[in-house]
Amino acid sequence: MKENEEKAAGASRRDFVKTSALAAAGFTIVPRFVLGKGYRAPSDTLYYASVGLGGKGASDNSAFVKSGKAKPAFLCDVDQDYAAKIYNQYPDAKKYTDWREMFDKEHKKFDAVHCATPDHTHAVVATAAMALKKHIYVQKPMAHDVYEARMMANMGNKYKVITQMGNQGSSGDGVRQLQEWFDAGVIGDVTEVYCWTNRPVWPQGSYGANTPNGLKWPQASTTPPSTLNWDLWQGTAKERPFPIGQDQPGGVKILPFNWRGWWDYGTGVLGDMGAHILHAPMKVLGLQYVSSVQTSISGGGSLDVGPASNYTIMTFPKTAKTSGPVRVHWMDGGMIPPRPVELDPSEQWGSGDGGMLFIGTKGKMHAGCYASRARLLPVSRMDDVNVPEKIARVKDGEGGHYAQWVEACLAGYGNMKTSSPFEEAALLTEAMLMCNLAIRGVNVPKAADVGSTSDAAGGRRRGGGGFPARYVNLEYDAPNMKVTNVPEVNQFVKREYRPGWKLSGI
Known part of the structure; x- marks a missing residue:
């Protein structure tokens, strides 16, 4: 037997041993990775590791499995009680508490990773997965900081x-319909877009009679539940004691959902809904990096927690699809733009979760959250406008977003595109996070002149200190990821991680 043939025979025997071991561990179908590069199991099943199982993690897993071509081989969560439902749903999957341990021990046994942890750990999980050459699905926003998104x-x-x-x-039909109308010149050139959402629906800012001055981390602490690894949950964030609950004076409830309003862990309203509502304007108009951003807030907010509402304006430079700069207005916390006069009184204005309005030189178009129910204004124009369908639709639309990723993973890199690949999602995420930088920045005191009592326009500042980001349009040097006119806010571009946590493979 020739040397190459002997090596091939040895490899085949080793593959058989691997396959047998996996079957004994609960796998009923041979995973693709066992068969080697370029080969697939007869079932075309994608075996993946899932990190973050409660809430959105649970529905994500159901959607992947519903595709008929994916199976969670490994499940990981820091909260065993919160994850119990998913553990019971997929009893064959091996369970872990620390994803780093899971990656270290099991990375040869899965092809892909799903991440639905709180926002502050998205980037560390995702970069570690990609450095191991694993396909990756990350819940929105893909990162907590501008620097993470760029990396x-x-x-x-x-x-x-x-x-x-x-x-x-x-992956929905709505964004494709909006894009086809715009590309066909139906509404002319666009210079203004309005976006809004009903969020927050969690405690944030000045929240109710018990927090008239805004949420604060409790001075008193307690022992976390025995089923929760609080240290692992904090991840990259600075260490804090586990807070007393909201049933006690001065207490707060962080888990399982209310972390969204705390800047150490969440990304506020923009992080929750910006990816669903800002995606269409950025995609339709070909928007890239913001050039400036300005904001106003109400209902509290601090260096620890987001405000109850904000109105933020992003300015984007001219693109290949626009004649000049574009201003995108973001509103939340109950604020919405004026209802267009072209909208019939019987027509729905946006949707329950929010909406968007494109104002063009020849007309307007609007849609709800996720770009659903895309409409021309006045709606009667839709009877007269006939634009050919040029952009391929995703099977099952929004619901097909998960199966699309599974299919693309099985097809292999370079053979199939996804709707929100990181090279596009990073632009969207950075725009959202630049809004957050402005929102957080209004509470940052002036570095060199904290005692100043007047702003650049000669007005008094709230609290007697200097707050240079207030009433200012922040100018952004995108190539260098720096705000040039108010350097105090650049601390939010990249945060410091706790020891033991880092980005991988950048």
């Missing part, structure tokens, strides 16, 4: 893996 933007291409952010509206 992740090209990693899918660098490691030749399939990437997808969990903004399922990017």
Whole structure:
């Protein structure tokens, strides 16, 4: 037997041993990775590891499995009580508490990773997965900080893996319809877009009679539940004691959902809904990096927690699809733009979760959250306008977002596109996070002149200190990820992680 043939025979025997071991461990179908590069199991099943199982993690897993071509081989969560339902739903999957341990021990036994942890750990999980050359699906927003998003933007291409952010509206028909209308010149050139949402629906800012001055981390602490690894849950964030609950004076409830309003862990309203509502304007108009951002807030907010509402304006430079700069207005916490006069009184204005309005030189178009129910204004124009369908639709629309990622992973890098690959999702995420930078920045005191009592326009500042980001349009040097006119806010571009946590493979 020739040397190459002997090696091939040895490899086949080793593969058989691996396959047998996996079957004994609960796998009923041979995973693709066992068969080697370029080969697939007869079932075309994607075996993946899932990190973060409660809430959105649970529905994500159900959607992947519903595709008929994916199976969670490993499940990981820091909260065993919260994850119990998913553990029971997939009893064959091996369970872990620390994803780093899971990656270290099991990375040869799965092809892809799903991440639905709180926002502050998205990037560390995702970069570690990509560095191991695993396909990755990350819930929105794909990152907590501008720096993280920028570092992740090209990693899918660098490691030749399939990437997808969990903004399922990017797979919907609505954004494609809006894009076809705009590309056909139906509403002319666009310079203004309005976006809004009903969020927050969690405690944030000045929230109710018990927190008239805004939420604060309790001075008193308690022992976390025995089923929760609080240290692992904090992840990259600074260490804090587990807070007393909201049933006690001065207490708060962080888990399982209210972390969204706390800047150490969540990304506020923009992080929750921006990816669903800002995606269409950015995609339709070809928007890239913001050039400036300005904001006003109400209902509290601090360096620890987001405000109850905000109105933020992003300015984007001219693109290949616009004649000049575009201003995108973001409103939340109950604020919405004026109802267009062209909208019939019987027509729905946006949707329950929010909406968007494109104002063009020849007309307007609007849609709800996820770009659903796309409409021309006045709606009667839809009877007269006939634009050919040129952009391929995703099977099952928004619901097909998950199966699309599974199919792309099985097809292999370079063979199939996803609706929200990281190179596009990073632009969207950075725009959202630049809004957050402005929102957080209004509470940052002036570095060199904290005692100043007047602003650049000669007005008094609230609290007697200097707050240079208030009443200012922040100018952004995108190539260098720096705000040039108010350097105090650049601390939010990149945060410091706790020891033991880092980005991988950048």
